């Protein structure tokens with residue numbers, strides 16, 4: 001089961017560990033490294049540049065061993081991907097506590113992080129890589145779908161039909177962009193310097209066609225746009241070259257964003273470097289590479305600003321490319337907004353965020369059963385129903401079958417309890433795990449992304465994700481994690497995650513009710529505290545207690 005070759009999570013209803021919470025952690029760790037799920041499983045890299053599931057293979061083996069033996073009153077401690085202790089706790093305590101990539105403020109820089117990583121002392125956990133609840137590209141698909149739907153609502157009358165979106169990056173997260181655009185009716189031109197990225201997304205049905213160069217890409221894009229036909233087109237090129245080139249030739253682009261791995265300058269291909277030479281050059285001369293990558297990002301961002309000046313809807317998609325361009329001295333880097341203040345914050349005020357679950361059985365029929373349960377629970381939510389139906393038709397599972405949808409305060413707990421009932425009554429064939437991205441309403445401090453431009457200026461206050469993690473530990477989550485640097489890179493974010501297992505027992509039901517109430521409740525509280533009226537309304541209407549707001 002454990003090893004250096006391909007890793008697949010066990011399927012079915014037979015336990016390998018001593019209980020379902022331990023088994024779930026074991027399967028989800030392995031699922032993160034499933035070759036269908038992980039970007040580079042042989043290096044334990046799941047997604048997002050170098051986001052890992054475990055520090056090294058001996059650590060992976062030891063985690064598997066410990067989870068298999070762990071009792072229901074024990075807790076495994078994981079420090080940046082390495083199991084460092086097992087403690088006696090109690091049955092309400094999480095079975096695993098995880099801290100990844102955390103550094104003291106003044107030391108929280110990429111060079112210091114890399115120095116420590118090379119010494120074997122830490123690893124980069126991204127968000128759901130090191131906390132074992134990554135579900136492949138679908139995870140980001142829903143968020144990306146929501147974002148492009150919000151762009152459509154804001155600028156194009158509710159649909160992207162007849163518009164062209166230009167973006168780059170077809171990796172683990174960015175690979176969701178083409179399908180999210182076509183699900184909203186639009187045309188997407190997606191640039192990636194790695195031909196494998198393009199082929200992989202075509203293979204997964206997320207990208208429609210590959211064009212040979214920018215000319216062909218534009219020709220295909222204009223044809224589809226004029227016919228108001230959804231189409232996604234991949235082009236192999238360096239975005240720092242392609243985006244300025246498209247601007248220079250006056251390409252008719254309506255929306256521009258980017259999801260290259262700009263948060264890590266060693267993962268962004270600089271101008272003048274061949275893709276094949278990238279990894280070796282980054283290893284040989286990290287400082288020189290970083291400088292060249294940042295300069296290239298400045299050219300890339302300058303072209304994005306150029307498109308904005310020409311009237312396009314332009315936004316940063318959470319990869320810190322504006323920050324990097326500004327470090328290279330480009331003065332207008334922050335002329336366009338991040339996607340959270342532009343489109344997502346109103347959802348956060350309602351405690352909404354990326355709720356997700358996976359079927360430990362490995363049986364897609366179990367997810368179909370949960371889909372029906374969600375449709376049944378929220379019959380009046382048409383956008384949710386549209387998503388669930390489209391996801392059922394168009395999303396191909398990677399690894400264990402899973403589903404995601406955005407649910408808010410007062411909704412997640414209902415869904416979770418229903419899922420636990422499905423397990424209890426045998427309507428699914430094995431337990432379900434319920435978790436979420438760290439990119440959520442009350443679980444992250446990230447001034448370039450989730451907490452950019454908070455109303456009260458509290459963007460960098462990182463007490464909230466720590467409180468969030470502690471609340472989830474106190475509420476009965478199955479595993480809880482605190483990470484640093486996910487999404488936007490070292491020094492720029494602190495965030496927390498939780499995963500809770502629905503094994504059909506009354507105890508799981510109790511835990512689920514508390515966790516899935518309190519976890520999104522942190523989002524409502526955080527936004528009430530920052531002065532958002534909608535959050536205060538939600539707190540009043542749905543009974544979230546916020547002492548200083550009198551609710």
Ligand code: NAD
Pocket residue numbers: 039047048049050140143168169170171172173174175191192193194197237238239240259260261262263264267268269270317318319320439486487488489
């Ligand atoms: P990834 O490492 O899997 O993929 C990045 C892709 O960018 C790769 O395919 C790579 O070939 C490509 N790339 C690098 N430099 C390029 C260049 N100069 N030109 C063209 N292509 C280039 O990363 P990912 O998981 O897809 O994440 C992408 C970024 O989005 C990260 O910075 C991540 O932190 C961020 N992110 C955003 C959100 C969000 O909510 N919007 C969520 C998660 C991650």
